[in-house]
Amino acid sequence: MSEIEFRDAIKQALDEELARDERVVFFGEDVAAAGGVFAVTGGLQEAHGPRRVFDTPISELAIAGAAFGAAVTGLRPVVEIMFGDFLHLPMDSLVNQSAKYWFISNEQASVPLVVRSAVGAGGRFGAIHSQMPVPWFQGVPGIKIVCPATPRDAKGLLKAAIRDDNPVLFLEHKRLYSMKGPAGEPGEVLPIGKAEVVRPGDDLTIATAMKSVHDALAAAEELQGDGVSAEVVDLKTLRPLDLATVRESVVRTNRLLVVEEGPHTGGWSGAVLGQLAEDALEHLDDVWRLTTADAPIPYSPPLEDAFLPTAERIVASVRERLGLAAPSNPVTSTV
Amino acid sequence: MSRNKRAVAEAVARGDREPEPLELYRQMLLIRRFEEAVQRLFQRGEVHGTTHLYSGQEAGAVGVCSVLREGDRVAGTYRGHGHALALGVDPQALMDELLGRATGVCAGRAGSMNIVDLAHGLIGCFGIVGGSIAAATGAALALERQGLDNVAVAFFGEGTANQAYFAECLNFAQVLRLPVVFVCENNRYMEFTPIEDVTAGSIRARAEVLGLLATTVDGMDVRAVRAAAATAVEHARSGAGPAFVETLTYRFVGHSRSDPGHYRKPGELDEMLERDPLKIARAWLLDSGEASEEELDAAEAWAAARIDEVTERALAAPFPAPDAGAREYKESFAA
Numbered sequence: 001m002s003e004i005e006f007r008d009a010i011k012q013a014l015d016e017e018l019a020r021d022e023r024v025v026f027f028g029e030d031v032a033a034a035g036g037v038f039a040v041t042g043g044l045q046e047a048h049g050p051r052r053v054f055d056t057p058i059s060e061l062a063i064a065g066a067a068f069g070a071a072v073t074g075l076r077p078v079v080e081i082m083f084g085d086f087l088h089l090p091m092d093s094l095v096n097q098s099a100k101y102w103f104i105s106n107e108q109a110s111v112p113l114v115v116r117s118a119v120g121a122g123g124r125f126g127a128i129h130s131q132m133p134v135p136w137f138q139g140v141p142g143i144k145i146v147c148p149a150t151p152r153d154a155k156g157l158l159k160a161a162i163r164d165d166n167p168v169l170f171l172e173h174k175r176l177y178s179m180k181g182p183a184g185e186p187g188e189v190l191p192i193g194k195a196e197v198v199r200p201g202d203d204l205t206i207a208t209a210m211k212s213v214h215d216a217l218a219a220a221e222e223l224q225g226d227g228v229s230a231e232v233v234d235l236k237t238l239r240p241l242d243l244a245t246v247r248e249s250v251v252r253t254n255r256l257l258v259v260e261e262g263p264h265t266g267g268w269s270g271a272v273l274g275q276l277a278e279d280a281l282e283h284l285d286d287v288w289r290l291t292t293a294d295a296p297i298p299y300s301p302p303l304e305d306a307f308l309p310t311a312e313r314i315v316a317s318v319r320e321r322l323g324l325a326a327p328s329n330p331v332t333s334t335v
Numbered sequence: 336m337s338r339n340k341r342a343v344a345e346a347v348a349r350g351d352r353e354p355e356p357l358e359l360y361r362q363m364l365l366i367r368r369f370e371e372a373v374q375r376l377f378q379r380g381e382v383h384g385t386t387h388l389y390s391g392q393e394a395g396a397v398g399v400c401s402v403l404r405e406g407d408r409v410a411g412t413y414r415g416h417g418h419a420l421a422l423g424v425d426p427q428a429l430m431d432e433l434l435g436r437a438t439g440v441c442a443g444r445a446g447s448m449n450i451v452d453l454a455h456g457l458i459g460c461f462g463i464v465g466g467s468i469a470a471a472t473g474a475a476l477a478l479e480r481q482g483l484d485n486v487a488v489a490f491f492g493e494g495t496a497n498q499a500y501f502a503e504c505l506n507f508a509q510v511l512r513l514p515v516v517f518v519c520e521n522n523r524y525m526e527f528t529p530i531e532d533v534t535a536g537s538i539r540a541r542a543e544v545l546g547l548l549a550t551t552v553d554g555m556d557v558r559a560v561r562a563a564a565a566t567a568v569e570h571a572r573s574g575a576g577p578a579f580v581e582t583l584t585y586r587f588v589g590h591s592r593s594d595p596g597h598y599r600k601p602g603e604l605d606e607m608l609e610r611d612p613l614k615i616a617r618a619w620l621l622d623s624g625e626a627s628e629e630e631l632d633a634a635e636a637w638a639a640a641r642i643d644e645v646t647e648r649a650l651a652a653p654f655p656a657p658d659a660g661a662r663e664y665k666e667s668f669a670a
Contacts (some may be wrong), residue, residue, distance in 0.1 A: 021669065025480060044528050051480060057510065062469065062503035069473020072458055073408060074481055076669065097470065100663050105451035105459070106442040110665040141663045148633075162667040240663075283491075 004183040006176045007040045009151035010116075012159035014041065014078065016187070017050045021076060024162060026053045028063060028080030030117075037082055038118055038177050064090030064115065068097045071113040071167075078162060084119035084133040084171060091136070098167040099142030110165040114158070120173040120211060120261060121308055127296035130174075130304075132262040134238050137169055138271065142166045145239040146192055149213035152180040153236060156190030164192060173210040195242035197249060201231035204318065205249040207272060209235045209261035212309060216259055219314035226324050238268050246272060247280050254285040257318065259309050264291040290317050336390045356625040359401060359557050360616045362439045363393035364638035366417045367613060369426055372486060372646045373416065373433060373447075377592055381650065382433050389417030391555075391587035394518050394612035399488060399558025399580070402568050405634040406485040408458050408474040410467035412520075413448035414586075418490050423642030430548075430645045436652035443655045457489075465500025467491050468517065472504040475515035475577075481568065486514040486571045493581075494525030496538040505577065509545050510547035512576040516567045517542065520554065526590045527598050542579035552583030555610045585610070 002014075003149040020023050026044060028036075032055045035042025047051040053206050056063050060081055068076040081087055082100045085096075094115065121130035137143055146168055148154040152171070176294040197219050198213065205280055213234045218228035226306070231249050235242065250256045254275060260269035269289045276284065290309045319326055370388040373486040381607065388463045389396070392414075394419035400409065400421040411418030419429055424440060432439030433447050440452050448462035458474055461467045471489035495501050510513050513601055519538060523530055544550040548570045560582055585607040589596045596604070620626040626634075 023669075025476075030554055054511075056504070060506055061499050061502035062472065062507040065466070065500065065504060066473035066476050066507060069458065069470040069475070069487070070412070070477040070480075071473070072453075072470070073474040073477035073487075075477045092463055092466070093469055097459075097461070097466055101451070101459070103661070103663075104441060104445045104449050105453070106440075106444050108441075108453045110667075112669065145665070160668075165665045165667050165669065314527070317630055334361020 002183050003180045004151045004155075005177045006151045006154050006181070007038060009040075009155035009183070010040050010158055010172065011044065013155045014044055014118070015164070017159055017162040018044065018052060023074060024078065025070070025075055026078045027056050029032060029058055030054055031055060031080050035082065038174065039119060040177070051247045053129045059101040060086050060089035061093060065097070067095050067113045067115070067192050067270050068101070068111060071098070071111045072101060072109045074114045075227065076162060078114040078116060081115055083129050084117045085128050085131045087117060087133045088136065094143065094167065095140050098225060099140050102166070103142060111167050112165045114168045114170050116159045116170045116172060118174050119171045120175060121297045121304060122175045123213070124299060124301060124304060126299040129179045130297045134171070134268055135262060138239060138268050139225065140165065141223045143239060144192055144236050146170045147209040148172070148210035149210050149226060149234050151175070151179065152184040152188075153190060156188045156204070157192060157236065159189045160192050168192070173212070175211045180205065193237045193240050193242055195233050195235045195237070195245035197235045197245065199230070199232040201229040203228050203253055204230045204255040204257060205233060205253045206230055206244065206257045206259060206314065207233040207235055207246050209238060210261065212259045212261050215309065215311040215314055219318070222311070222315050223318055226319065228318060228322065228324070230318070235273070241268070241272060241275075241280070243272065243275050247276060250276060250280060251283045254283055254286065256287045257314070257321075258289045259314060260289065261309055262291060263294045264289070264296050267291060286321060288313060336608070340475055354622055357630060359397055360620060360631070361390070361634045362397045362421055362627070363557065363613055363616060363640065364634055365426065365641060366393045366396070366420050368638045368642040369420060369430070369645070371395045372430070372642050374588070376434065377648065382447065383435060384446060385591045385593070386433065387414040387591050388584065388586070388588045389414055390517045391607070391611070392520055392522060393403070393585045394557035394560050394616070395415055395518065395554050395582045395584055396490065398557045399564040401561050403456070403488065404485065406456070406483060408471065408478070408485070408487040409448070409457050410458045410470040410474070410511045411460040412467055412490055412492060413460060413462045414492070415450055416447070418460060419450050419452060419457055422452070422457050424450070424455050424457060424526045426641065426645050427648060430649040431652045434649045434652065435654060436649060437655040439527070442659070462602055464496040465491065465495045468495065468500045468504045471515050472508050472513060475508065475513035476511065479514055484572060486516060486568055488516045488518060490518045490520060492525070493521035493523075493530050493534075493538055494517055495519070496541060497534060505545055505547065505579070507544060508577040509547055512574065514571040514574070515577045516571050517547070517577060518564070518565070519579065521581050522584050522586045524590065527594060529598065539579065539581050547577050547579045548575070549579040549581075551581040551583065554584030556614045556615050557612060559647045562657060570641070
């Protein structure tokens with residue numbers, strides 16, 4: 001199977017959906033002529049014309065608001081909010097307009113729009129260009145939150161997001177843009193709201209998303225040397241959460257670690273644990289979370305590295321929880 | 336649009352007939368009687384939460400909507416009953432909605448501040464200040480990109496001029512040359528605060544400096560509003576870009592149900608009641624010979640009887656079943 005870079009997978013999804021459906025338009029800051037600050041969207045304006053792919057002012061509220069108004073008037077807009085940290089600026093439109101419209105209009109019209117945004121830490125961008133905005137939207141009914149970890153999923157899930165009739169927040173982890181991985185089948189559309197067991201195991205389930213999936217896989221490999229068989233679940237969508245897949249896993253492994261790149265308080269990992277405690281308490285021998293601290297993300301490389309839930313921290317956390325001694329060769333992250 | 340109103344609009348579009356002047360008066364009367372009924376029903380505990388009445392501002396919605404065509408879109412505010420009725424939304428469905436009944440225009444899901452009726456071109460009434468501006472901007476984007484000969488209209492209060500939606504969307508619409516008309520209903524008070532106490536400079540100048548066609552008009556005179564709106568809508572419809580109309584108006588009631596209006600300047604309300612848009616229109620119709628005393632009296636009797644009937648039926652309408660579906664997402668996918 002051929003390999004593809006994460007950023008190219010996203011561009012292909014946009015390119016294919018723009019070609020497939022004339023109602024799709026794409027706009028945002030620096031996305032058209034300049035091709036995007038993360039070099040994801042170059043060439044789309046040349047391919048599809050300036051009426052369908054265009055640059056906007058630095059006006060996040062207008063971008064999201066215009067996308068909402070256009071979505072209820074016959075278009076299927078995809079917009080880019082450059083950094084996830086800027087998502088509070090258009091939040092009124094996303095939360096009070098797009099997320100609620102289908103319901104409060106008594107289902108007169110849905111709001112088919114996609115908001116793409118680059119998220120996550122590890123790039124030395126500091127406290128306000130590295131955040132994970134999921135918790136801000138986690139409690140908003142009506143929005144879907146899609147969080148791919150691989151190029152194949154990025155493409156197949158973005159195509160699904162564009163075809164979905166509901167507003168979708170599509171989050172792209174900055175540390176994944178340059179990652180290569182197997183491409184999916186041509187034209188593949190993957191289901192939103194489905195998690196996947198990406199590594200089978202017997203002793204422990206690690207549920208996570210985005211870059212942390214790769215850290216969890218590296219940690220699971222390392223833990224194999226300790227005689228611990230860790231199953232890794234890639235959640236892929238954080239609203240709605242596919243808790244059935246996680247439950248099916250922990251019923252077999254009886255232990256659950258949820259790894260969330262984001263603050264300990266108020267995050268989605270707590271929602272996963274809470275729901276499984278309600279639904280599957282009798283199957284749980286142990287549950288815990290590995291998150292970032294309740295503190296802003298630091299800039300300096302050693303500070304930021306120590307802040308994040310890396311493969312090393314996952315391994316150390318599992319060893320501590322399971323009462324295992326640490327071996328001499330620590331693992332390193334693959335991404 | 337009602338059949339009658341559509342016929343009038345089409346006639347105007349063909350340029351062969353002005354709308355019946357008496358019809359403008361009838362619409363304003365219907366709104367006034369409707370709002371009076373809402374006030375009474377609120378005091379009886381039949382309208383819930385809060386509500387914002389349009390009494391005194393009728394010439395704005397009626398004048399502007401009288402120049403619109405089939406396919407045009409309108410975004411109103413939380414003071415939106417007048418916007419809805421001027422577009423031809425069924426007063427029964429609107430009143431049923433305010434009373435939380437299953438037969439309401441949004442089946443009781445929306446309430447006073449959030450009315451949606453796409454069949455009549457009403458994208459929505461928006462409960463957040465400025466939301467209407469974004470919705471109309473986006474609708475205009477869709478209409479323009481679809482190659483339609485239609486415009487979108489945003490109604491909003493003068494307090495919105497100090498809000499991000501205003502600054503961002505007027506610029507956004509102008510750089511994209513979108514067919515949108517921004518109608519600023521200046522009723523002098525930003526909720527309980529005189530607008531001049533919290534606003535630097537002139538509101539219209541903020542539109543002018545961006546290059547929008549901008550005008551200020553007597554918002555108590557439906558003829559003046561209609562003339563200004565016709566110019567603005569024609570500008571937008573011709574592809575020349577957005578236009579801005581400030582209507583100088585006054586609300587005869589408090590901002591919302593909890594507001595006794597203590598902030599009004601002494602004598603101001605009495606002075607403005609002399610400029611009641613219904614009085615002005617009645618005098619104009621009589622003086623110009625457009626309508627006789629008998630016709631005007633008949634119009635008043637019709638409006639009063641219509642709203643009495645609406646009120647009676649609304650009070651008898653069924654409430655929604657408590658389990659009447661709170662589905663989060665539309666379960667469908669674009670073909």
